[in-house]
Amino acid sequence: MMVFFPKQADKISTDPTTHGSLFVPVILGSNKTTVSVATGQNKYYSLYISVGNVHNNVQQAHRNAVVLLGFLAIPKIPEIVRCANMHLRHVIYGIGPYIADYPEQALLACIVQGWCARCIALPNNLDGEGGQHYDHTEVLADFLDLHVLRDQYGIVSNIVPFTHDFPCADIHEILAPDLLHQVIKGTFKDHLVTWVEDYLNLIYGKKHAEEISDDIDRWIAAAPSFSGLQQFPQGRGFKQWTGDDSKALMKVYLPAIEGYVPPDIICTFRAFLDFFYLVQHDTYSDSSIQQVQDTGKDFHRTRVIFQTLGHYPLLICMFGSPNGLCSSITESRQITAVKEPWHRSSRYEALGQMLLVNQQLDKLAASCVDFTMRGMLTVRQYSTKCYELSLQLNQPRLVELIRWFLYSQARINDCDAPSAFDIPLHQCPTFNSRVVATHSAIAYFMHQRDPSITGIRGLDVVQIFAFLSFSHNNTTYPCALIQWFFHILDEPDELTGMWKVQPDTNNNASPSLEIIHLDCIFCSAHLMPVFSEYGHCFIPSDIDFTNSLDRFSTFYINKYIDRHAFGLGQLDM
Template structure:
C-alpha cells in the first residue's frame, strides 16, 4: 500500500499576522475612571515561535456598550484594563507609550569587558565547571590546580586559580542582588509541666530563610525572562471565541485579584506579581538517622509556566522550615501536634513579612525588558501534597482542604472553604463539633489570614504528581487491580497472572525517554518517575487479564491525567476532562462490585479530581504549579548540597552551597546580558586571528544547510527559541555498510531496494503526477546509480511544552535504526508519518517501522530517506476498552511486510507500539526486541508521552 509522502505538511502554522483594533466601552470597576486596554494576536492550541506580536493600544474609545467588541477575525488576547504593568521611571512616573526598552545595565555597574571578580571568561567558565557542573571535591580541585601549574612552560604562567580557596573566594565575591541567609528561633511558650516535661517543649527550633522580596526582585529583573513574562493578567481566546488557559496569568484568579487591587486608585497602572510558594519534606538519608529537611521555595506567577518547569532561575530556595520531632510516647500527643502546626504558620508569617508593604503600596522594580514598573505583590498558589495541604489549611486529615464535603462522602455536596466561613463556625460550635462535623482544626488560623487578599483554601494548587499519579493511579488503581486478581482467582492463578503482567510490562519495545521495567513492577520503593513510567505501559499489560470495565475505568483515568497535563487548555479540553472524569466514576464501580475495593470511594486524592476544572479556570494549566516542580528542585537545592557536605551539622554547609550556586547563576545571567558570553570561549590570540580572517576572507553567501547536519545530542529538552519541528539524520554516517544500492539491498535483506528508490525519485520529481510511481512501470522511473550513506539514527525535534522541554518548549527524540543495539539484537524504531494534517489525530497519520535510514545525492539534490515497513489500522475507530488505536503489519500477497522509501521530511517523530497480548501469557525470558515481530497486532501507545497523547488520539 504505497503512501504519498512527497511533501511534509506544516505541523502547525504561526498565526501571527494582521491585527484588528478592539473598540469597546471600558468596564467601570467600582465607579473608577476608564482606562485603556490592549489586545494582540495569540496562538491557537500550539503557541507560535517567539516573534514579537504587534500590540494595538486603543487611546480614543467611543462610548458604547461594555460588551460590544468588533470581530477580530482570529485569536486574540485581552489584557487587564487597569492593572496593566505600565512602564515607569525610577521615580514612578509613567513613560510615554511605546518607549523603547533601555539598554541593559549591570547591577554591579560594570562595563562590557569587566569580568570581576574573575580575571577573564575562561576563569569564570572553569569556576562554573568545577564548582557547579562537576561539583569537584576540594582535594581534587587542589590537585588539578597543582598539576596545571606544573604543566606551564613559560615563566609567569599560572592556572586561573591557585587552589580551592581561590575559587570559593571568587564565588563569594559575586554580589548581584545577593540574598544572605537569616534565621530566627522558636520554642514552645505554653505551660511546661514541672515533672519530666516532654523534650519537644524544651527544644529550640531554628528556621533559616532569605528575604523573599530580594529573591522576587532578582527573578523579576532577570533579562533571560524578557520574552517569557506577563506584565498584566490576560484572557486568551481562540479564533472561535473560546477561552484558553496556559500560563498562570491567563487564569481567572489573577484577573480577579487585579480587580480588587484596582479599587485603590494609587495602584492604577501597576504590575501584579503573584507570589507562588511551595514546600515538600524530603529525606536525604534513611540509613543514617532518617535525615530529612523541609525546604520552602518561592516563584512568581508573572513568568511563564515553562520557565518555572525548566528551573531556569524561576524557582528559588527561600528557606528551610523546622521539623519538630519527638519520641513515640509523644508522637500522637494533641499538644505536640498543635505546636507543630502553630510553628509552621508562625514561621511562614515571619518569613514573608518583607512582602507585606508591597501588597498594598506598589514598589518600583526593574523588569526583564529593562523597564521599571510599579509592582504590587499578592500571595498566590501554594504547591504542596495532600498531607501538607491539610496542615496548611488547618483541616482534619481525610477531609478536603478546599471544600466542606463530609469525609464520609467526599463526592457529596460541599461548599468552598474560606477564612470567613471558619471564623463564623468557630464562633458557633465547640472544638469537637468543628473537628467531627466540619473537619476544622480550630486552634490555629492559617498564615494567609495575616496577609491582604489571601485565603489558603483558595490558594492550594492542583497537585498532579501526588494526587493523580502517585495517589490515584499507583496507590489506588494499581493496588485494586492486584486485589481483584486475588479475589477472582486462586492464589496460584493470581500469582501467575500477576507475574505475566510483569512480563508484559518487561516485553514493551524500547522507546526514547521510557523507563524499561526489566523485572516488571518489582520495586521496593516507588518514586514519582517510576509511577509516571508505569502509567505509560500499564493499560496494555492488564488488558485480557481483567474485566473490560476495569480497563475502561483506568483508560478514562489516564485520559483525565493527560488532559490536565497539557500546557494549553481550552474549553473543549475542559469538556473532555469532564467526560473522562464521568467515565472514570461510572466504570470504577467495577472495583467495588468485584470486591477489590470494599471501602467505597470517599478518598481525598480521588475527590481532588472534581476540583481540577475549577482550578484550571482559576490558575490556568496545572503543570505550572505541580509538586513535580518542587520535587525536582530538591535535587539541586537539597540532595546534591547535602552530598557535598560533611554530613555533620550539614544544614549550614548546604546554605552556603546554595548561595554560591545562586551567585554563579546570577553572574552568568549578568555576563550574558552584557554580551560577554557570545560565541565560543577562546583565547585573545585566537579571537584576534578569527577576526582578522573574517575581514580578509568574508563568509560566502548562505546556502541551505545539508539535511544531515544534526548533532548527536541525547534525547530530552532543547534550549533556545521555539521553531517548527524537523527530523534530521545523524551527523556521521555509519561504518560497515555497502555504498552501492545492489550490495546494500543484500546486506539489509531488501532485494527490491533499488526499485523502491527509483519509485521514490519518480514521486519526488513529479509531485503533481496523477498516477503515483507505485502504479507506473519501473522503466518509467529514473535510473539510479548514486552512492548511498547509511545512518544509525535521526533526530526529531518538535514543540511539546507539556513534556520535559527547554524554556522554548522544544524537545528532541532520537529515532534509532541499528543492526545491533548496545551489542545486542537489532533496534528498529517506529515512527509517525504525516498523511493529512487537516485530519485529527491518527486519522491524519501513518505508522511505520524505520528499517533503514540513509541519504543519497541525485541531480545535485541530497535526499534524506527512510526505508519503512508499514502498519495499517485494524478498525476505523480506537479500541473501545483502552482508547488506543490498534494497527497490524501491512502484508503483501506473499505474506511479507510492505516496504517503501519515504522522504525524511514526511516523518513527524517516534511512535511507540505495544503488543496486543490478548489472553495469552508472555513466554519466560522473552526479549522485548522481538515484540514487533512476535505479535500480530499492536496498540499505538498514546500514553508514551504528552505529545503523543495529543497526536495519536
C-alpha cells in the same frame, strides 16, 4: 501556564497607581525530605519558588524555573522589572498557587488529615459542595470548643494558617491541585491497581491470582522503549514506589491487564486515563473544562470512589493547567537541590555547602544549554559514503531506496505519475553523493497520510531506522529510512479506544521499506503489543522490552504514552 488571575487583575486595573501593571503570581511549594536514613535522620524542610508567567514546557523541562527559595521580599508597591520580551513593566507580586502534597496541605490549612483542605465536605464525601474559608473557621471557633471543631468539622482551631493576616491570600483558596498525590499515586496506584489485585484474588483464588499478577508484571516488563518512559524489568512488583514509577506504569498498564479483567474494569481505567490527560492540557476553553467535568463523572459512574477530583474544573479556571503546578516539580527538585548536595557535603554544618553546590549546578546547567546551542558537544559519527553507511545501518537496499526517493521527488507535483516502486531502478536518477546520517535509536513516528483527516485516522505509523541528509542537483533532502505499518481496522478498538496496527510487508514477505522526506513526519509514536494475542497463555520468559516489537505481530498505538498522543487520539472520538 500564563494564567490571568482575574481577581487580582481587576484590583490592579481599578487602582490608578497600579493600572497597567503586570501581576506575577509567586508559586510556592514545600516538601520535607530526609537526606540520610542510616546516619542520623537529617531532615530538611525545603521551600521552592517559581512564577506563573512561564509556560508549562519550561516548568517541566527542568530548566530551573523552580528554584530553592532563600529569601523573598514582597514589595507593596509596583516594582519596575525587565520582562523576557525586554520591555519594562510595573510588577506587583502576590502569593499565587501553593504546591503541596496532601499531608502538607492539611498542615498548611490547619485541618485534620482525612478532611478536604479546600471545602467543608465530610471525609466520606470529599466531592461534596461548599467552599472552605478562614472566615468560616473563625465563626465556628467563636461558638464551638476545640473537640467539636476537630471531630465534627476537621478543624484544628488552636493554630492559624500562615496566610491569616495576609489581605489578599486565603490558604484554602490558593492550595494548588496535585496530580501526583491525588491522581497518580492516590487514585491510580493506591486504588485502581489495588482494585485489580483484589478482583484477581476474588475470582481466581490467591495462588492463581499471584500467577496472573506475575504474568501481568512480565507484560509490563515487555513494554517497548519510548523517550522518557521508565522501564520495569521486574514489572510493578516493587515495594518502594515513586511518582515516576506510578506515572510510567499508567502509560502501559491498560494493555497489560486486557484479557485478565472484564470489560467494565478496562472501561474504568480508560475513563481515568482520559481524565488524567484532559487535566494536562496547556490551554482550556469552556468546552474543554466541561469535558474534564464530564470525564470525571464517567469515571465515578464506572467506579464509585470518593476522590477530590471534583475540584479540578474550578481549580483550572483559577490557576490554569494543573500540569504546571504538580508537586512532582518540587519533588524532582528535592533530589538535585537537597539530597545530592547533602551527599556531596561533609555532613557537618552542611547547609552552606549545599547552597554552594546548588549555585555550581545552576552554572553547569546553563553551560550545557549554551554548549549544545553552539554545537560544541560531540555526537556519534557515521560514514558519509553510501555503501559503507548501508553496511553500518544493516540496510543493503539503501542506495536503491535513495534512487526511488529521488524519482518520486522529481515528480512530486505530478498527480498522475506512477509510484516510484513501479518504475525499474535503471530509470531512476543515479546517486553517488555523500550521505549524512544522524544517530538515533530505532523509533516509531506518525506519518501524515491525508492532511484533510484529523487525528490518528489520517496518520500512518512508521518505524525509523535512521535520519539521513543528502544533496542531488543542488537540492538538499532531509529524510528518514522507515518501515511502514498499516491500520488493521477503520476505527479504534471499541474497548481500549486505541488503534491497532501491523508491520507492512512486500509480496516476498520482506519488510516494506522506504525513504521519506522529514516534512511528512508528524510526531513520535509508542506501540504496545496486543498481549491478548496469547490468550490466557503466559508470556514466554525470553520476551522483554528489547525484543517485544519483533516477537508480536499486532500493536496498539498507545495514545496514553503522553498528552500529545492523547490529544491526537481524542480527535478520532
